[in-house]
Each structure stands twice: as structure tokens, then as C-alpha cells.
Amino acid sequence: MSFDAKIFEVLNEYFKKLDSAPISSTGMFTSESDKERYETLFIYAFRKYRAAIYHYENVKGFIKADKANAQKLLSPELEKHQASKMVMRISKTADHYVYELSAFLEALKSSADFLATACSPHLPGIELDSIKTFIKLVKRGRSGPIFNEVRKNIEWLEKLRSYRHHVVHRRIISTSSGHETHLVRGLTKTVQHPVIIPESPPSYIPDTRRQRMMEDEPSGLDSSWTEVRVRTADEKEEVVDFSLKYSPSSDYIAIEDFMKSHLASYEELFTQIIQVLTELDFKIYDHR
Numbered sequence: 001m002s003f004d005a006k007i008f009e010v011l012n013e014y015f016k017k018l019d020s021a022p023i024s025s026t027g028m029f030t031s032e033s034d035k036e037r038y039e040t041l042f043i044y045a046f047r048k049y050r051a052a053i054y055h056y057e058n059v060k061g062f063i064k065a066d067k068a069n070a071q072k073l074l075s076p077e078l079e080k081h082q083a084s085k086m087v088m089r090i091s092k093t094a095d096h097y098v099y100e101l102s103a104f105l106e107a108l109k110s111s112a113d114f115l116a117t118a119c120s121p122h123l124p125g126i127e128l129d130s131i132k133t134f135i136k137l138v139k140r141g142r143s144g145p146i147f148n149e150v151r152k153n154i155e156w157l158e159k160l161r162s163y164r165h166h167v168v169h170r171r172i173i174s175t176s177s178g179h180e181t182h183l184v185r186g187l188t189k190t191v192q193h194p195v196i197i198p199e200s201p202p203s204y205i206p207d208t209r210r211q212r213m214m215e216d217e218p219s220g221l222d223s224s225w226t227e228v229r230v231r232t233a234d235e236k237e238e239v240v241d242f243s244l245k246y247s248p249s250s251d252y253i254a255i256e257d258f259m260k261s262h263l264a265s266y267e268e269l270f271t272q273i274i275q276v277l278t279e280l281d282f283k284i285y286d287h288r
């Protein structure tokens with residue numbers, strides 16, 4: 001089941017219960033318009049969540065296109081050469097990935113803010129217009145069904161807010177996409193470089209002409225090379241196969257894995273909150 005399908009299913013079941021929630025002068029809903037506003041806030045949260053998924057899917061599309069382009073450029077030029085070993089490396093700035101990442105973080109944080117605001121009818125006396133308010137109250141020791149779910153997810157929520165703040169307001173992350181084609185004893189293989197970002201909110205990263213000129217090797221990536229050799233009749237070793245794999249270095253993560261992880265964490269928070277609200281059964285919680 002896709003990310004949005006699961007949350008939509010959870011919301012759909014919750015809205016069925018909302019339809020039969022009572023309207024009274026002493027209850028959570030004093031009019032039909034109260035119900036409509038309540039439902040709308042959850043839909044806003046869902047739409048922002050879908051926006052985050054949209055940006056995630058765009059990144060996956062970029063990766064797929066880069067891979068296809070790398071294969072198109074594979075080896076005609078290399079195969080013309082008779083060298084026993086040769087490598088052709090291509091790397092280019094990939095700012096479009098960062099544009100999607102920034103929009104992804106904005107959308108996901110906005111969805112969390114709408115989710116927090118939607119909880120406000122259950123907690124009268126608290127001004128809730130962002131998840132930041134929940135985080136502050138939890139850190140001050142506030143507890144209760146909704147607060148407890150925020151507490152369970154507070155480490156992730158703070159990471160999301162911090163990363164989004166750094167990327168949107170403090171600094172620009174630079175990313176690159178690339179691949180390399182290796183020719184070894186007539187064998188030709190192309191390996192795509194993962195598009196990586198810092199796993200935690202980045203500190204100062206220089207972005208100058210000099211810095212870019214010095215980047216001959218893929219930075220932030222670890223590589224592993226293996227060869228399969230056989231001994232020929234004249235006692236010489238010959239390479240019959242090889243493989244090269246790149247993976248993010250320590251403190252880095254592939255951009256699609258970063259986004260997928262945050263979507264999964266938000267899905268967990270969202271479903272937990274809806275479960276708690278279902279158990280509250282549209283009643284005001286005495287949080288004082």
C-alpha cells in the first residue's frame with residue numbers, strides 16, 4: 001500500500017465516525033460548520049502530505065532518468081580503445097534534486113502544522129497553529145493522550161523542523177549526479193553515483209569556484225571494487241568479471257532514502273494521532 005493510500009484509508013474511516021458525532025452547545029461541535037472546519041484541517045494536512053509525496057516521486061523520476069541517460073552514453077567511445085583498463089567519469093551539478101528536497105520539507109512540515117491545528121478542538125485553551133507548540137508543551141512536561149504521541153515522535157519532529165529550517169533559511173545544499181564507465185580487459189560496465197545529502201542538518205559547506213574545480217572524485221561516497229580473475233594456461237591472471245558499487249559515506253544518505261524515511265515517520269505520527277482521536281470519540285480532553 002502506498003503512503004497516501006494508507007493515510008487516506010485511516011482518514012476515511014475517521015470521517016465516517018465524524019459524520020455521526022453529536023452537535024451540542026456543550027460538546028466539541030456546536031454547529032455543522034464546526035464539523036466542516038474540523039474535517040477541512042485534516043484534509044489540508046492530507047493534501048500537504050500528498051505534496052511531499054509528489055516531490056519524492058519527482059526525485060525518484062530524476063534518478064530513473066539519470067540511470068537511463070547513463071546507459072545511453074555507455075560505451076561506444078570506450079570500446080574503440082584497446083587499453084586494458086580505462087575509466088570515464090561524468091559528474092554534474094544537480095540542483096533540481098535540492099529544489100525538490102526543499103519543497104518536500106516545506107510540505108511535510110506544513111502537513112504536521114495542519115495536523116496539530118486539527119487537534120486544537122480537543123484541547124481548549126491552547127493556541128495550536130503549528131507542531132512547534134506541541135513540541136514546546138511536551139518539553140515542559142505536558143502529558144495526555146495526544147501529547148504522549150507527540151512525545152514518542154519528538155526526536156523525528158525536531159529533526160524534520162531543524163533540517164527544513166537549515167535548508168530553507170540558512171544554507172543551500174549542493175548535490176551532484178553522475179556515473180562512471182569502466183573498461184577492464186574488454187569488459188565494460190557503467191555505475192551510477194547515488195545522489196546524496198547530509199543525514200543531519202548541514203553545517204557550513206563551502207561552495208566556491210575553487211571548491212568545484214577540486215572535486216575530481218565523488219565526495220561523500222564510499223566505493224567497493226571486486227574483481228573475478230582466472231589463471232590462464234600460460235600462468236597469467238586475467239580479469240573475467242568485475243563490479244563497482246558506491247554507497248553514502250558516514251553522515252550522508254541517499255536523497256531518496258532520506259525522503260522515504262521521513263514519509264514513513266510522518267505516516268506513523270499521523271496514524272497514531274488519528275487512533276488517539278478515535279479513542280477520544282470527539283470529546284474535549286481535560287488537559288489541565
